Amino acid sequence: MRILIIGGTRFVGRHITEAAMAAGHEVSLLHRGQTGPELFPEAEHLRADRNEDLSVLRGRRWDATIDASAYLPSQIASLAEVLSTDQYVFVSTTAVYADPPAPGFAEDSPLVEPDGPVEETVTAETYGPLKVLCERAALDRFGPGTLIVRPTYVIGPHDYTGRFTYWVNRIARGGEVLAPGDPSVPIQVIDGRDMGAWIIAMVEKTDSGTFHAVSPPPPFSFGDMLETIVAEVGPPGTTLTWVGQEFLLAEGEDGRSLPLWQEGGGAANTADPAAATAAGLDPRPLRRSVRETRESEASFTTATTISPDREAELLARWHSRQRG
Numbered sequence: 001m002r003i004l005i006i007g008g009t010r011f012v013g014r015h016i017t018e019a020a021m022a023a024g025h026e027v028s029l030l031h032r033g034q035t036g037p038e039l040f041p042e043a044e045h046l047r048a049d050r051n052e053d054l055s056v057l058r059g060r061r062w063d064a065t066i067d068a069s070a071y072l073p074s075q076i077a078s079l080a081e082v083l084s085t086d087q088y089v090f091v092s093t094t095a096v097y098a099d100p101p102a103p104g105f106a107e108d109s110p111l112v113e114p115d116g117p118v119e120e121t122v123t124a125e126t127y128g129p130l131k132v133l134c135e136r137a138a139l140d141r142f143g144p145g146t147l148i149v150r151p152t153y154v155i156g157p158h159d160y161t162g163r164f165t166y167w168v169n170r171i172a173r174g175g176e177v178l179a180p181g182d183p184s185v186p187i188q189v190i191d192g193r194d195m196g197a198w199i200i201a202m203v204e205k206t207d208s209g210t211f212h213a214v215s216p217p218p219p220f221s222f223g224d225m226l227e228t229i230v231a232e233v234g235p236p237g238t239t240l241t242w243v244g245q246e247f248l249l250a251e252g253e254d255g256r257s258l259p260l261w262q263e264g265g266g267a268a269n270t271a272d273p274a275a276a277t278a279a280g281l282d283p284r285p286l287r288r289s290v291r292e293t294r295e296s297e298a299s300f301t302t303a304t305t306i307s308p309d310r311e312a313e314l315l316a317r318w319h320s321r322q323r324g
Contacts, residue, residue, distance in 0.1 A: 003203065004062040004085065006030045006050065007069025009039050011158050012091060015196035016066055017043065023200055028062065030054075050075055057082045064089065064203045072120045073133040080141035087206055088142035089199060092135055092150045094188075094212065095128035100267030103186070103218055107150070107210045107275060135210075147202055151195060151213040152188040152269050153260060155289055157296040163259035164189065166305050167229055168293050174235035178311045178318075180258040181245040183223025186266040188214040191289045198281045211276040215283035218270040222260070225286070232290040243318045251314060256304040 003020050007013040008029040017040055020027050028044040048056045050069070057079075065085040070076050076090075098110040114129045122130060138146050155164040171177055195213045202211075223242075230238050245263060248254075255261045262269075273281065306314070 001063040001204065002026045002028070002061075003200075004028045004030060004057075004065040004083075006065065006067045006079070008043075008066075010069075011160055012154055012192050012195070013066075013068035014039065014158055015156065015192035016068060016199055017196075018193070019196040019200040020066075022197075023204070025200070028060075030057070050079065054078060054082045057084075060084065061086075063087065064206075066199060066203065067091065067138075070134055071122050071127075072130055073137040074120060076134055076137040076141060080137075085142070087145055087147065087203060087208075088138060089147040089149065089203060090135065090138045091199075092131050092148050093128070094150050094152050094214065094268045094271050096132045096135065096150065097128075097268055100265065101270070103267075103270040104272045105270065106272050107212060145206070145208045147199075147208050148210040149195070149199060149213050150210065150271070151190045152271065153190070154192045154195065155189045156192040156293060159192070159293075161259075162305065165293055166259045167226060168233060168290055171226070171229045171238060172233040172235075172294055173308075174238045176315060177226075177230075177238065177240050178258070178306075178315050179223070179226055179240040179242045180248055180253070180261040181222070181242070181263065183221060183226075183240075183242055185222045185262055186218055186220065186269045187222045187225055187260065187262075188216070188218070188220060188269040188271060189225070189286070189289075190215050191284055194281070194283045198276070198279075201280055207279060209275075211279060211281075212271040212273050213276055213281060214269075214271045214273045216286070217273055222262075222266070225260075228286050229290050232287045233294050241315060241318070243314065247318060247321065248314070251317075253306065253314070257306045257310075259305060 003025045005017050008017040009031050030046045032049050033047045046056045061084040064087040066089040068091045096111050098112050101109045111132050112128045118129045159165050190213045
């Protein structure tokens with residue numbers, strides 16, 4: 001098949017591209033050339049900024065187009081003006097659901113309904129509503145054959161966000177680990193390699209519809225995730241100390257300094273994966289993702305996560321507070 005992948009050199013798109021190449025497809029990559037220009041020399045590289053000029057796509061046709069980088073409905077509208085494709089795949093998010101969805105919610109659960117126009121600037125508040133509008137623009141422009149994939153947190157190698165990687169690397173250092181908030185808050189993840197391979201398999205079958213790309217089925221908690229990481233990479237003596245949400249918020253910490261911590265709860269992380277599982281999604285065990293993430297990116301850090309000194313300071317103050 002001739003497959004066009006938009007945003008096919010960075011994290012999620014990169015894993016989709018790797019799966020497409022491994023399956024022997026003829027792949028074209030549309031990207032700005034700023035990330036991974038040396039990747040996939042056997043693929044066709046189309047350099048363009050989707051927000052400015054997509055004329056490079058005119059006069060071409062692909063069997064399938066996989067869009068891993070659309071966050072604004074205007075991006076889909078401008079793409080549709082120049083793109084000729086038999087199938088369109090849109091990578092969305094479980095953040096599209098009205099909060100809080102019922103645990104184990106299915107793909108037909110109520111979505112966020114914007115009260116009015118949504119500013120086309122991606123923030124924590126607009127991300128979900130904009131993705132809802134993107135989904136609707138995709139269906140309007142590309143028809144009922146559209147495939148919509150809704151993941152939760154994507155993990156695995158090449159994760160530029162460093163969210164899951166932070167916990168793998170922090171726990172691999174051992175000692176007392178600051179774990180934020182309530183360990184029972186739900187969470188779901190999906191390894192980008194598994195999602196990429198599944199998306200390509202769905203494209204090969206020209207499957208359409210909307211699917212949750214999530215793992216594992218609920219219930220699964222943040223505490224379960226950290227304990228799994230400890231079991232795989234934590235040195236002997238590694239412990240988790242759960243520090244209260246109010247204390248951390250008062251100290252100025254949030255989900256950026258302590259990644260994947262959801263201060264408001266994790267309702268969007270209780271999605272039912274049954275439809276995707278029936279369609280062939282087969283996530284690898286989380287412990288394997290932990291091990292392979294550690295092996296591939298042991299030195300990965302981000303500027304926003306707390307430093308070891310700050311973590312030690314917070315733990316000392318928390319213990320002092322608990323002692324009264």
